[in-house]
Amino acid sequence: MDAVITFVDGTDAQWQQDYKKYINTAPLTKRYRDWGLLKYLLRGIEVNMPFIDNVFLVVSGPGQVPSWCSDELKIVLHKDIIPFDFLPTFNSTTIEMFLHKIQGLCEQFIYFNDDIFPVAASSANDFFFDGKVSLRFSRHIFAGNLFKTQTKKSDAKAREVLGLQPSCLFLRPQHICKPMFKSETQEAFAAIEKDFKSILSRTRTIDNLSQYYFSDYLYYKGLVNKGSAISSKHFSLAVASAPKLCSWLKEPSRKFVCINDVTMEDARYLTIKEQLISSFEALLPNMSRFEK
DSSP, X not given: OEEEEEOOOTTOHHHHHHHHHHOSSOOOHHHHOOOSOHHHHHHHHHHHOTTOOOEEEEESSGGGSOTTBOTTSEEEEHHHHSOGGGOSOOOHHHHXXXXXXXXXXXXXXXXXXXXXXXXXXXXXXXXEETTEEOOOEEXXXXXXXXXXXXXXXXXXXXXXXXXXXXXXXXXXXOSSOEEEEHHHHHHHHHHHGGGHHHHOOSSOOTTOOOTHHHHHHHHHTTOBOTTOOOOEEEEETTTOOHHHHHHHHHSOSSSEEEEEOOOOOHHHHHHHHHHHHHHHHHHSOSOOTTBO
């Protein structure tokens, strides 16, 4: 079983140059900000997920790879998996459409955003069991923002390609790392490949699908262990204070935590960043094989 992580560092000079060249607006800070926590995601995988074989880090270019990364971390550049016509891209939903094209990727893999961290021991059965993936889904009817609109479109597309009837309800997968089957992702990808010009873009738009499409596809094919969930905790920095989050990290009550960035002043960002690094260092103090 492998792990795939998508990562971006908005301070990289080449990334900034490309963004300025292709995009007319300033980058949304919360979407491209690096909190300095990637090494703790990797340490968490090594300590708490020993069943993981390879870890692939997907980045836009060599300048995105932190200097402390060792050769044990397999680097995948966007150009290795995404067609030239769609590059450069600054849109995670576009990048996520092509993860299954990573060379050497296992049939079973787990996809991580870089704000999700393994903080307690888990097992392979937490993700894959009885030939299916384990993941919780909720049903919704209103799509009041860009993210939920993409979620609704992804659900509708999964239904469409599988020949199911449309519905006013749509699924929203659990917001955590996603277990995926490479072969099923390839199949789902092939079903929408002809529509790429209308659903892929350099930045997020209302017409994009999200990687939820692949999870929905598994659900509607009966490849999800219904009633299952990945043990996780979600913190949004819009409402969670740094002391509360850091206190939770001292004794995590779940196996994974997702820490969502939000718009904030630089001074608050720097303060919280320092506190989070300190807390993760206490939780996961030993270097992983992915560091040098």
